[in-house]
Amino acid sequence: MxxxxxxxxxxxxxxxxxxxxxxxxxxxxxRAVGIVGGxxxxxxxxxxxxxxxxxxxxxxxxxxxxxxxxxxxxxxxAEDALHVVRERVEGICAAAGVGxxxxxxxxxxxxxxxxxLARDQRRLRRTVEQLRPRLLVLDPFVRLHRVDENAAxxxxxxxxxxxxxxxxxxxAVLLVHHAKKGASHARAGQxxxxxxxxxxxxxxxxxxxxxxxxxxLAVEHRAAAPIDALAIELRADGDALALGIVEAPAAExxxxxxxxxxxxxxxxxxxxxxxxRKTLRAACRMRAATLGQALNDLVDQGRVLVRHGRYCLPx
Numbered sequence: 022m023x024x025x026x027x028x029x030x031x032x033x034x035x036x037x038x039x040x041x042x043x044x045x046x047x048x049x050x051x052r053a054v055g056i057v058g059g060x061x062x063x064x065x066x067x068x069x070x071x072x073x074x075x076x077x078x079x080x081x082x083x084x085x086x087x088x089x090x091x092x093x094x095x096x097x098x099a100e101d102a103l104h105v106v107r108e109r110v111e112g113i114c115a116a117a118g119v120g121x122x123x124x125x126x127x128x129x130x131x132x133x134x135x136x137x138l139a140r141d142q143r144r145l146r147r148t149v150e151q152l153r154p155r156l157l158v159l160d161p162f163v164r165l166h167r168v169d170e171n172a173a174x175x176x177x178x179x180x181x182x183x184x185x186x187x188x189x190x191x192x193a194v195l196l197v198h199h200a201k202k203g204a205s206h207a208r209a210g211q212x213x214x215x216x217x218x219x220x221x222x223x224x225x226x227x228x229x230x231x232x233x234x235x236x237x238l239a240v241e242h243r244a245a246a247p248i249d250a251l252a253i254e255l256r257a258d259g260d261a262l263a264l265g266i267v268e269a270p271a272a273e274x275x276x277x278x279x280x281x282x283x284x285x286x287x288x289x290x291x292x293x294x295x296x297x298r299k300t301l302r303a304a305c306r307m308r309a310a311t312l313g314q315a316l317n318d319l320v321d322q323g324r325v326l327v328r329h330g331r332y333c334l335p336x
Contacts (some may be wrong), residue, residue, distance in 0.1 A: 170215030
């Protein structure tokens with residue numbers, strides 16, 4: 022006998038506590054799957070590692086966005102040698118003021134992990150089961166499979182596998198992925214290479230792109246408002262490299278505009294003889310109503326004299 026699906030009234034559904042909403046406040050939702058995407062050479066891996074170090078240490082990501090509930094992180098960096106991964110993590114730890122020795126950031130050292138192979142899927146899942154990381158980072162997607170990225174029917178099962186890990190093992194998943202060539206002017210999510218399944222899959226997505234010398238970070242969420250785009254840069258401290266937010270320079274205070282009364286007095290001071298209201302209005306480039314009210318105030322205060330319909334300053 023076929024059983025009906027389980028159902029609850031909306032009012033009976035659980036409520037998530039505010040402190041459980043974010044893995045990295047405003048950047049990555051709790052238990053979110055998603056993508057760090059962008060064009061080549063725009064620091065995608067550095068950003069993914071910055072998120073990883075922050076989650077593992079509890080220090081703010083990019084030195085600004087807090088992590089309230091830190092925990093272990095599991096990383097597979099498919100394109101970088103292990104010593105390069107260590108150097109990059111050390112640089113980010115130095116910027117964050119974190120010691121590397123006690124950091125619960127675990128790196129998969131296998132030469133390959135293929136999400137399209139059942140055996141590798143089982144091995145990755147077993148590793149996640151053993152470590153129970155708060156975050157799984159896979160960098161980059163193109164090195165994790167041999168399917169056609171443009172075919173939704175081939176990409177969707179890999180993303181469904183990662184979604185299953187998130188749901189069953191309560192682990193957020195961050196997937197680094199490339200943008201299409203020549204897509205710098207496309208909307209961030211639409212610029213991702215391959216099937217639109219990748220953009221649709223993400224709960225939290227971070228996009229990097231260059232604008233001249235500037236590196237811009239755009240943030241989007243499935244269930245939260247986005248934040249304004251951030252200007253970031255890769256900074257060197259000796260041999261250590263880490264991303265940092267470029268703070269906008271403080272705006273210069275706007276000069277106060279002269280009041281209508283001040284404009285009238287300044288104009289009259291430049292004229293040798295009394296002038297009519299029409300001439301004064303043209304010289305001040307002021308609306309008739311504004312000029313009339315300001316002139317009446319100045320005359321009442323004795324700051325302007327009127328004789329035979331002509332205006333001048335007191336001697």
